[in-house]
Amino acid sequence: MQRSNTYVIIFTAIMTVVIGGILSFTSQVLGPAQKRSIEFDTKTQILSAVMQLKKGDDVLGIYKKRIQSSVVDYDGNPIEKDHKGNPIDAAKVNILKNYKKDPKKREYPVYKFMKEDNPNEIEAYIFPMYGAGLWNAIFGYVALESDMNTIRGISFGHIQETPGLGARIATREVQKRYEGKTIFEGNKLVSVIMQKGEKKDPSLFGPHQVDGMSGATLTGKGVNAMLFNYLTSYKGFIDKHRQN
Amino acid sequence: MSTETLEQVVVEKQPQEQLFSKRRRRFVTDPLNDDNPITVQVLGICSALAVTVKMEPTIIMAVSVVFVIVFSNLIISLMRNLIPTRVRIIVQLGVIATLVTVVSEVLKAYSYPMYKVLGAFVGLIITNCIVMGRLEAFAMGNKPWDSVLDGLGSGFGYAWVIITVSFFRELLGSGSVFNFKIFEAIHWANFPTMGLMVDPIGAFMVLGILIWIQRSRSGYVEN
Numbered sequence: 001m002q003r004s005n006t007y008v009i010i011f012t013a014i015m016t017v018v019i020g021g022i023l024s025f026t027s028q029v030l031g032p033a034q035k036r037s038i039e040f041d042t043k044t045q046i047l048s049a050v051m052q053l054k055k056g057d058d059v060l061g062i063y064k065k066r067i068q069s070s071v072v073d074y075d076g077n078p079i080e081k082d083h084k085g086n087p088i089d090a091a092k093v094n095i096l097k098n099y100k101k102d103p104k105k106r107e108y109p110v111y112k113f114m115k116e117d118n119p120n121e122i123e124a125y126i127f128p129m130y131g132a133g134l135w136n137a138i139f140g141y142v143a144l145e146s147d148m149n150t151i152r153g154i155s156f157g158h159i160q161e162t163p164g165l166g167a168r169i170a171t172r173e174v175q176k177r178y179e180g181k182t183i184f185e186g187n188k189l190v191s192v193i194m195q196k197g198e199k200k201d202p203s204l205f206g207p208h209q210v211d212g213m214s215g216a217t218l219t220g221k222g223v224n225a226m227l228f229n230y231l232t233s234y235k236g237f238i239d240k241h242r243q244n
Numbered sequence: 245m246s247t248e249t250l251e252q253v254v255v256e257k258q259p260q261e262q263l264f265s266k267r268r269r270r271f272v273t274d275p276l277n278d279d280n281p282i283t284v285q286v287l288g289i290c291s292a293l294a295v296t297v298k299m300e301p302t303i304i305m306a307v308s309v310v311f312v313i314v315f316s317n318l319i320i321s322l323m324r325n326l327i328p329t330r331v332r333i334i335v336q337l338g339v340i341a342t343l344v345t346v347v348s349e350v351l352k353a354y355s356y357p358m359y360k361v362l363g364a365f366v367g368l369i370i371t372n373c374i375v376m377g378r379l380e381a382f383a384m385g386n387k388p389w390d391s392v393l394d395g396l397g398s399g400f401g402y403a404w405v406i407i408t409v410s411f412f413r414e415l416l417g418s419g420s421v422f423n424f425k426i427f428e429a430i431h432w433a434n435f436p437t438m439g440l441m442v443d444p445i446g447a448f449m450v451l452g453i454l455i456w457i458q459r460s461r462s463g464y465v466e467n
Contacts, residue, residue, distance in 0.1 A: 003328040011328055015335060019342045026349050033353035041356050160364070 042091070043067075049141040049155040050113045050124050066119070067126075068112045074104045076236030082107070095139065099130040103233050110237060113143065124152045125241070127234050131226025134218040136160045138169065138226060144183070148242040151192065154178045156223065166219030177202065177210040189235055191228040194220040263389070271393040275401035278462060282405040283455045287373040292406050292451065293444040294365050299422050301361045302410035308347045308366055310399030313375050316340050317395035320383040327384070336379045337370070344369045374398055409450045417441030 003011075043063040047053055051062075069090030071079045082088045090109035098106040111126035126143045136159035143152040156169040168174050181192045190208050198214035205211060212220050231238070261268070281287045288309075295305045316339050320327070327335050348366045351359040359366075369375065378398050383391040414420055419427045419437045427435035440446045459465075 003330075008328045008331055011326070012331060012334070015338060019338055022342055023345055026346050030349050030353040034349070034356075037353060037356035037359075041360070 039091075045155050045157065046111055046126055046128075046141050049126050049143040049153045051153075066114050066116065068114060070110050070112070072108050072110055072234075072237045074106065074108070074233060074236055076234075076238070076240045079107055095128050095130045096137075103229070106233065108234060108237070110234075111141075122146050127230060129226050129230035131222055131229065133158050133161045133169075133222040134166050134216070135162070138219070138222055140169075140226070142178075142227065142230070144238070148238045149182045149184045151178050151181045151183065158219075161219050162216065165213065166216040168213050168216065169219060169223055174213060181210060182207045183231055189228075189231055189238075191224070191231050193224050196220070268390060268393050271390060272397040272400070275394075275397040276404065277401075277458070278464070280401045280405065280458070281374040281377075281398050282402055282451070283458050284464065285374075285377075287377060288402055289451075291365055291368060291372060292402075292409060293447040295362060296406050296410035296413050296447050297417065297442055298361075298414050299407065299410045301358055302406050304351070304355065304358050305362055305365060306399075306403035306406055308344075308351075308362075309369055309372065309375070309402055310396070311347060312340060312343045312369050313378060313399040313402075314392055314395035315343055316375060317378055317383040317391040318388055320379045321386060321388045321391035324384050324386075332384065333380075336376055340375055340379070341370050374402055405451075405454065408454060409447055412450045413441045413446050417446060 040059060044053060044059050046067065047059060047063060053059065071088045071090050071093060073079055079088055088107065090111065093107050093109045095109075098108075109128055111128075112122050113124040113126060115121045115123045124143045124145055125148065126141050128139070128141050130137065130139045132138065138156060138158045138161065140154060140156035142154050144150065145152045154175045156175060158167060158170055161167040161169065178192060183189060183191050185208065192208050192210055194210050195205070195212040196217050197212050199211055202211065275281055278284065282289065282292055291305065291309075296302050316336070319339050320336060323335070344367060347369070348359070348363075351362065351366060378394060382394045386394070411421065414422075415426070416438050417440075419425060419435050427433065438446070440449075
């Protein structure tokens with residue numbers, strides 16, 4: 001029905017306040033549960049770079065028992081405090097925020113996966129990374145064996161790569177192709193390059209190549225760039241711990 | 245169709261009507277088949293294509309849409325005499341957007357993997373024409389209880405179609421039902437899965453076949 005302008009303005013003003021109130025209340029109430037969910041999700045991703053998790057696995061328990069984390073700088077030296085002087089926690093380092101900084105000024109989290117029977121011996125190193133896919137951001141965790149050369153496993157995620165094409169980087173099928181590949185040629189970092197096209201025959205690819213994804217060459221390029229950039233950034237740390 | 249419903253209400257308005265009278269039952273049953281939002285009105289197609297690769301996210305999506313339709317219908321119907329006509333679309337949008345945000349936040353808190361799969365599409369319920377269509381065509385002119393029933397009808401009409409589509413897409417595309425590898429269970433491990441079904445094109449095809457079956461049974465013809 002027709003109402004006066006004053007009525008319309010008052011009505012919308014009240015509605016805005018009510019809706020705003022409902023939304024901020026929801027956000028406040030659900031905040032802690034959301035934080036727990038995100039933590040669980042992150043830890044699942046980190047662990048899935050080194051092991052195959054099954055549904056119902058005690059992710060938080062395994063993580064607590066076997067993962068030790070630290071933060072290093074571009075040259076591989078440990079960082080103890082953040083820019084405010086507080087003790088730094090690898091899990092709280094925001095990869096996206098750091099991605100936007102100059103690579104030499106970033107903080108780089110390192111997750112160490114310890115042996116099950118000997119919690120002082122390192123079984124694998126896990127590095128988080130971030131980059132651009134075709135449509136939006138891609139990210140992941142790459143695990144290197146303790147020789148710092150062989151890829152132990154990989155876990156990629158994406159925001160909105162094309163379903164059935166680029167989105168396949170998040171599938172086990174594609175991630176499995178990286179296992180056992182090496183990132184060094186002598187002392188030179190060459191990373192692992194996903195090829196164009198899809199041959200589905202692992203024997204055709206060298207130690208620094210993996211089969212591509214048909215119809216998703218651009219996503220593949222994004223993955224290659226992300227891997228190379230971050231492995232280069234972590235090279236300072238890798239060189240310090242590399243066993244020849 | 246919408247105007248028809250409106251007239252119906254005016255004509256048959258009675259002082260003491262049963263909670264589930266014949267007229268009210270039709271609010272729920274009509275959209276399930278003869279007036280289905282997806283297959284007959286062809287609304288809400290984008291989400292029907294996008295979320296139906298697997299059954300689990302589809303069910304979550306269906307529940308979310310039913311929730312949003314029912315409650316936005318109820319809220320708008322309760323406020324229908326207060327809403328100024330000139331800003332009614334904005335008011336409707338505000339109500340829908342609030343409900344959708346609440347759903348999305350709840351998913352983020354308690355079902356994070358589903359939130360990651362559905363994320364954008366839950367947000368897009370706001371633009372699902374079914375929801376706003378029902379508010380504009382029904383809830384603005386009808387009483388709350390009728391509106392709730394109407395919302396349930398449209399919601400379930402949407403739900404059964406996308407769940408059916410997702411069943412065939414997951415079965416043929418991934419060889420599983422609710423992530424249970426059904427063909428491996430019956431020792432047919434080399435069942436050839438169709439990549440097409442994982443793509444939105446597969447949803448178009450299943451939806452097309454569904455519409456075909458439904459219309460050949462009901463005899464519905466587009467003018």
